[in-house]
Amino acid sequence: MKRNKKFVLVLVSLMVMSLWLAACGSNKTNEAGNNVATNAATNAPAATEAPTERTLTDALGNEVTVPANPQRIIASYLEDHLVALGIKPVAQWSVPNGTQDYLKDSLADVPTIAYDLPFEAVTSFEPDLILMAYDSNVEGDKFAQYSKIAPTFTVGDKLTADWRAALLKIGEVVGKSEEAQKVLDAYDVKAKEAKEKIQGAAAGESAAALWFVQGSFYIVSEKLSSGDLLYNQLGLAVPEVVKEISAAGTGNWNAIPLEKLAELDADHLFLINSGTEADSKALSDPIWQNIPAVKNGKLYEYPSTSSWLYAGTIAYSQVIDDVLESIVK
Structure with missing residues (x-):
């Protein structure tokens, strides 16, 4: 009996000691875990805040600090690029006789601002970013004056003349570089498909575009x-008259006398008609009537409100639609 009692006492003591050791081990483990967690939290780097602004150099060498996500943009005559990027400006370019009508569906509710951007008018729109298309927009002390209103970034003559480069630069300035590249990629797919259709319907045929005003x-x-667009992107042949006048001219559209039109041997002729009734007698002149494309019923007329006079992914996309409608039956 005594032996049994001693055995039981020893067994109970061992069990109590085991439980105590286990508890101590558990506490040490928890303390270690808590210490690790505490140290990790203490040593963890602070969350990085998104930048609120960036400093960029514009076409004229000005260092401009622009907001990371501008919300109220004025970009007179650059609206095609803004709309392509899904941005609605607070005001849109205008001249006394109108706006860029081809963008009216996207800018219908956007108020106008005069093309020369009067300081008072610009101030009234409270922009947080001003994008200037041309060097002359900020000549003299204009840059300093506009910069007092909002950060002013000049895209510049060279980039504005290159619609692809202009879109990419504007995408960079407004923080949408990736979106700008996607817009160009989608446009290139459309242009390539259009070229294939046009070459299938009118391979080797020539075209010209005339503006009557x-x-x-x-x-x-x-x-x-x-x-x-017509020659480089869609692959239509260039008439000799177009080559000749382009070599001598410097503008996007160069004057051509009616007599020279008599030599225009284009298979297809696109006419952007900005004329009035008083002007229309030129379109009744025998020289005009004897142009091969006119005689052959290959004259396609579009109003001055169309996008033929502009450049950009939206403008060119609409012109592509016009060319396909006219040539690809």
């Missing part, structure tokens, strides 16, 4: 504006 004709340059 105030009784005079202007022909599009071979490598600029809608000429770049």
Whole structure:
């Protein structure tokens, strides 16, 4: 009996000691875990805050600090690029006789601002970013004056003349570089598909675009504006008259006398008609009537409100639709 009692006492003592050791081990483990967690929390780097602004250098060498996500932008005559990026400006470019009508669906509720951007008018819109298309927009002390209103970034003459580069630069300035590249990629797919359709329907055929305004004709340059689209992107042949006038001219559209039009041997002729009834007699002239494309029923007329006079992914996309509608039956 005594032996049994001693055995039981020893067994109970061992069990109590085991439980005590286990508890101590558990506490040490928890303390260690808590210490690790505490140290990790203490040593963890602070969350990185998104930048609120960036400093960029514009076309004229000005260092401009722009907001990371501008909300109230004025970008006179650059609206095509803004709309393509899904941005609605607070005001849109205008001249006494109108706006860029081809953007009216996107900018219908956007108030206008005069093309020369009066300081008072710009101030009234409370912009947080001003994008200038041309060097002359900020000549003299204008840059300093506009910069007092909001950060002012000049895209510049060179980039504005290159619609692709202009879109990419504006995308960079407004923090949408990736979106800008996607817009260009989607446009290139559309242009490539259109070229294939046009080559299938009119391989080797030539075309020209004419702008009729105030009784005079202007022909599009071979490598600029809608000429770049017709010849470079869509693969239509360049008439000799277009080559000749483009070599001598400097503008997107260069004047061409009616007599020279008699030599225009284009298979297809696109006419952007900004004329009035008083001007229309030029379109009844025998020289005009004897142009091969006119005689053959290959004259396609569009109003001055169309996008043929502009450049950009939206403008060119609409011109592509016009060309396909006219040539690809």
